[in-house]
Amino acid sequence: MTSSHPHILVTGSTRGIGAAIFAQLESQGARVIGHGTRPGGEQQITADLGSAGAADALWQQALERLDGRIDVLINNAGIYEPTSINDSLEAWHASWARTLQINLQAASDLCRCAIAHFQSRGGGGRIVNVASRAAYRGDSPEHWHYAASKAGLVGVTKSIARGFAGEGIYAFAVTPGFTMTGMAEDYLASRGGEKLLADIPLGRVAEADEVANAVTYLALTAPPSMTGAILDINGASYVR
Numbered sequence: 001m002t003s004s005h006p007h008i009l010v011t012g013s014t015r016g017i018g019a020a021i022f023a024q025l026e027s028q029g030a031r032v033i034g035h036g037t038r039p040g041g042e043q044q045i046t047a048d049l050g051s052a053g054a055a056d057a058l059w060q061q062a063l064e065r066l067d068g069r070i071d072v073l074i075n076n077a078g079i080y081e082p083t084s085i086n087d088s089l090e091a092w093h094a095s096w097a098r099t100l101q102i103n104l105q106a107a108s109d110l111c112r113c114a115i116a117h118f119q120s121r122g123g124g125g126r127i128v129n130v131a132s133r134a135a136y137r138g139d140s141p142e143h144w145h146y147a148a149s150k151a152g153l154v155g156v157t158k159s160i161a162r163g164f165a166g167e168g169i170y171a172f173a174v175t176p177g178f179t180m181t182g183m184a185e186d187y188l189a190s191r192g193g194e195k196l197l198a199d200i201p202l203g204r205v206a207e208a209d210e211v212a213n214a215v216t217y218l219a220l221t222a223p224p225s226m227t228g229a230i231l232d233i234n235g236a237s238y239v240r
Contacts, residue, residue: 004029007066008219009059011035011110012077013044016181017130020212021074028220033062035077049077049102055109059117069121072219073114075107075153076130082142096145103149108156115160115169124168128218129157130211131230133177137238150175154230161228170227172218177234178205202235 008025012018013034025032034044035058045065047058063070079102083095111127118125132139134147135154153173160171178196197203214231222229232240 006030006071006220007069008032008072008074009035009062009066009070009110010074010076011049011058011107014038014040017176017179017208017211017215018076020208021076021215024209024212024216025219028216030072030220031066033065035062049106050098052101055106056113059110059113063117070114070117070125072126072128073110074128074130074215074219075110076215077106078103078130078149080143080146082140083145084142099145100149100152103146104152104156107153111156111160111171115164118164118169119167124170126219127157127160127169127171128215129153129171129173130215131157131173131175133175133232133234133238135175136240157230158228165224165227168224170222170224172222172226172228173230174211174214174218175230175232175234176206176211177237179211179233180205180207200235200237202237204235206233206235 008030010018010022010025010032013022014036022032022034032043034040035047036044037046037048039046045058045061047054049055079099081095081099083092107129114125114127131153132150134143135150139147154175157171157173160169177200211233214233232238
């Protein structure tokens with residue numbers, strides 16, 4: 001890293017995986033600014049990434065709060081909302097548009113801001129994208145758009161790694177399966193938890209801290225030669 005106290009922006013940091021990432025980075029001495037959709041404290045910026053232009057505004061606000069320097073971007077914000085092929089075409093398109101905007105477009109916009117910033121100041125930087133097992137395995141019939149958005153995020157990560165490694169700009173992703181957050185708990189309850197758990201050889205879903213461990217490693221200490229790496233965290237429910 002460029003500093004013993006790196007400056008880091010984490011999106012979707014108010015709960016679940018994002019909150020665990022925020023806490024672990026702070027425990028390692030990083031200076032962290034988080035993001036959420038509702039007002040928070042001084043270390044959180046409120047932004048609706050479902051709105052066009054919100055990602056660029058979030059980046060600029062984070063840059064100001066971090067004294068003009070960001071060393072690491074962590075894209076964790078995302079939504080997991082169902083839509084059915086039986087919905088109206090208007091509702092189907094709206095759901096796809098919202099999911100792709102938040103999970104892929106906003107994350108890509110922030111990656112664009114980060115790369116431009118890293119290039120302008122020299123010294124490189126790191127990007128860690130939180131994708132999903134669904135990027136490779138697919139998802140339920142009501143979550144095609146979620147799987148597509150996360151597959152796109154993996155593609156973005158690999159493209160950044162290949163395109164900018166020579167400038168010291170490194171990109172990584174993690175692809176969790178079910179993780180014990182409020183979102184996963186609701187899904188498990190609605191779909192029959194025991195049946196889904198039977199598909200996980202480990203016998204349980206991941207803990208948020210386990211995902212945060214991997215993200216923290218990639219953000220702070222993973223060797224440059226790992227750029228482009230995608231780390232699976234799914235209890236062997238999908239092995240590539």
